[in-house]
Amino acid sequence: MNPAIRATRKHPACFVLLIDQSYSMSGAMSGGRGASKADAVADSTNQLLGRLVQRCFVDEEARHFFDIALIGYSDGVGPLLQGPLTGQFLVSPAQMAEAVSRVHTDASGTSWPVWIEPRADGETRMCAAFDLARDLVGSWVARHQDSPAPVVINISDGEATDGGIDDLAQRAAALRQLRTDGGELQLFNIAIASQSETPQYYPDSPNGLPDKYTKALFDISSVLTPRLVEYANHFATAAGRPPLRAGARAFVFNADLAAMVEALSIGSNDPNFGNPR
Secondary structure (H helix, E strand, O other): OOOOOOOOOOOOOEEEEEEOOOHHHHHHHHOOOOOHHHHHHHHHHHHHHHHHHHHHEEEEEEOOOOOEEEEEEEEEEEEEEOHHHHHOOOOOOHHHHHHOOEEOOOOOEEEEEEOOOOOOOOOOOOOHHHHHHHHHHHHHHOOOOOOOOEEEEEEEEEOOOOHHHHHHHHHHHHHOOOEEEEEEEEEEEEEEOOOOOOEEEEEOOOOOOOOHHHHHHHOOOOOOOOOHHHHHHHHHHHHOOOOOOOOOOOEEEEOOHHHHHHHHHHOOOOOOOOOOO
């Protein structure tokens, strides 16, 4: 393993987002000031994508530092990008830049590009989403052994409806076995709560999590690498949170919108990815 590997045009990084779009995502986001969980996830994802794409522009040219995939799951599982990218999975920053559907401006006047819209209906085929990610990233890894370790971030508010906890754990284990010369795949989980539960950021233990399904998402999450711990601690200090402890997992529970964007940024800004060239 070579943790110093960085994303380059010759050796791009791989970033895959799995988004729960089941009916339960229509519920109100805890602390979301009336916004649904689906709204909050769409906003945070679009903001993160905007940052990723912007990082790849050098001298007004979109350079191929990343391969990006967005996968939604409810009754079915498939790619989320629309317009010219409909039906496509891994796409380049240049393709993303050409496929913005609109620009959103919030009440404060802050604007960001939009690629995906909120959706909330159907069941939660999370196991199938992990299977698809395993096939997609497995194929990518076979072609990019000299690239940084791939990252998969799963965002969900509940349990899988197409398998039990053990089934999900098996899928996650298969995902985490994928690796490049840059290291083992990093699996992040962002668990969303409807109730006013105490937020947890990169805990080292499932203690205090409200139910067995949330604890299962903690259990399947990767242990943060030392470099990611350093990066996460930077955000923790800025937010007045205590530093992470040994064994911190790539797991966030009940974060507000700003913290969700932070979590997505940490997942996609591993210093192994950082400063692409």
